[in-house]
Amino acid sequence: MKILVINTGSSSLKYQLFFMDTSEVLAAGLIEKIGESSSVITHRKHPYRTDGSKVSKEQAITGHKAAISIMIDLLTDKNTGVIETKKDITAIGHRVVHGGEAFHEPVVIDQDVIRAIQEHAPLAPLHNPANLIGIEACQESFPGIPQVAVFDTAFHQTIPPRAFHYAIEHELYEKYKVRRYGFHGTSHKYVAFQTAKFLNTTLDTLNLITIHLGNGSSMAAIQNGKCIDTSMGMTPLEGIVMGTRSGDIDPGILFFLANELKMNIAELDTLLNKKSGLKGLCGTNDMRDVLEKRKAKDPKASLAFDLYAYRIKKYIGAYFAALGKLDAIVFTGGIGENSSDIRKGACENLEALGISISDGLNQINNGQSRSIHSDDGKVKILVIPTNEELQIAKGTMEVIG
Numbered sequence: 211m212k213i214l215v216i217n218t219g220s221s222s223l224k225y226q227l228f229f230m231d232t233s234e235v236l237a238a239g240l241i242e243k244i245g246e247s248s249s250v251i252t253h254r255k256h257p258y259r260t261d262g263s264k265v266s267k268e269q270a271i272t273g274h275k276a277a278i279s280i281m282i283d284l285l286t287d288k289n290t291g292v293i294e295t296k297k298d299i300t301a302i303g304h305r306v307v308h309g310g311e312a313f314h315e316p317v318v319i320d321q322d323v324i325r326a327i328q329e330h331a332p333l334a335p336l337h338n339p340a341n342l343i344g345i346e347a348c349q350e351s352f353p354g355i356p357q358v359a360v361f362d363t364a365f366h367q368t369i370p371p372r373a374f375h376y377a378i379e380h381e382l383y384e385k386y387k388v389r390r391y392g393f394h395g396t397s398h399k400y401v402a403f404q405t406a407k408f409l410n411t412t413l414d415t416l417n418l419i420t421i422h423l424g425n426g427s428s429m430a431a432i433q434n435g436k437c438i439d440t441s442m443g444m445t446p447l448e449g450i451v452m453g454t455r456s457g458d459i460d461p462g463i464l465f466f467l468a469n470e471l472k473m474n475i476a477e478l479d480t481l482l483n484k485k486s487g488l489k490g491l492c493g494t495n496d497m498r499d500v501l502e503k504r505k506a507k508d509p510k511a512s513l514a515f516d517l518y519a520y521r522i523k524k525y526i527g528a529y530f531a532a533l534g535k536l537d538a539i540v541f542t543g544g545i546g547e548n549s550s551d552i553r554k555g556a557c558e559n560l561e562a563l564g565i566s567i568s569d570g571l572n573q574i575n576n577g578q579s580r581s582i583h584s585d586d587g588k589v590k591i592l593v594i595p596t597n598e599e600l601q602i603a604k605g606t607m608e609v610i611g
């Protein structure tokens with residue numbers, strides 16, 4: 211069975227074709243700057259094999275339908291391709307950012323699902339409309355091939371009311387669905403399952419704190435395999451510190467900025483989403499640069515690092531309290547998988563809670579799932595590489611049976 215996973219942005223299209231018997235990625239590609247005069251295409255055949263190959267080219271691509279047609283050519287071409295015809299694809303899984311309260315699981319896309327994704331666009335104005343463009347273009351280009359939507363929010367739909375409500379007028383929830391939804395659900399779900407596999411047990415026996423640290427970052431508290439709380443909120447702005455997003459902030463600061471600096475809604479949006487987080491604190495949103503600058507004793511980078519790690523630690527404490535019993539803390543994402551310093555900073559001085567990181571194990575970076583806790587730690591600390599695309603492919607396969 212071959213499953214194509216599609217992630218559409220407003221001007222980009224990312225794809226991976228999986229052979230599900232072995233979970234191998236047969237081909238992967240990214241088409242960027244769609245609609246601009248010079249779009250950029252990168253396509254890899256057998257990206258994880260030593261005999262893999264890569265093509266990159268630039269050409270004008272007018273829209274997503276044209277981008278999909280180029281993707282099909284690359285996938286079926288005798289040099290760059292891995293399938294004979296597009297009919298060799300069993301199903302297509304689409305990443306959809308916001309499913310609101312309507313979707314708890316992946317679903318086969320029909321007109322009702324499309325309508326629901328449209329209806330949720332106000333909750334994810336940058337993402338859902340773009341995801342829909344990809345879905346509609348694929349429906350036209352792959353007639354008869356099942357299309358499945360896999361939602362970033364779905365895994366968090368088990369969060370109980372006390373954790374998903376905000377303490378504001380109840381009517382705002384009833385009328386406008388203002389509540390916590392959480393994001394990165396596909397990643398949290400994937401690493402939770404991989405953790406159970408790694409520990410040789412089943413997920414329904416485990417209480418976990420999963421920590422996804424990428425450009426966007428979030429944490430989840432998972433009880434007996436079900437998510438009971440997560441750090442992102444109604445939007446991906448809430449929670450721990452991110453590359454360019456502030457994470458938690460006193461809402462009163464917004465009134466202050468509006469009153470004193472006369473900042474309008476659009477400026478506040480840009481400030482908190484694009485100019486804050488690591489970037490706001492020390493001028494760069496890339497953790498590798500923050501770590502370099504910190505090594506060179508840059509005080510702003512040191513503060514950014516400390517604040518970043520401290521916020522994660524606070525959430526570990528909060529989620530430990532919410533869970534009552536904790537089996538493992540799981541780090542994932544570009545930063546979680548690669549930065550031993552951040553992992554150490556986040557877990558430091560938590561020995562009283564049974565959380566103790568091994569300096570030696572924490573330094574090993576082999577790209578594999580691994581344990582990094584010390585022998586005397588009661589709580590396991592793990593690094594589990596995420597793979598959201600594979601989780602989307604698996605979800606798609608499950609739905610189509």
Ligand code: ADP
Nearest residue numbers: 423424425426495496497498543544545548549
């Ligand atoms: P995205 O959320 O866009 O998928 P990633 O999960 O790839 O992003 O994470 C990107 C972040 O990972 C960046 O801040 C980058 O600096 C960081 N990162 C990648 N490699 C390393 C590394 N070796 N050490 C520290 N941080 C790293």
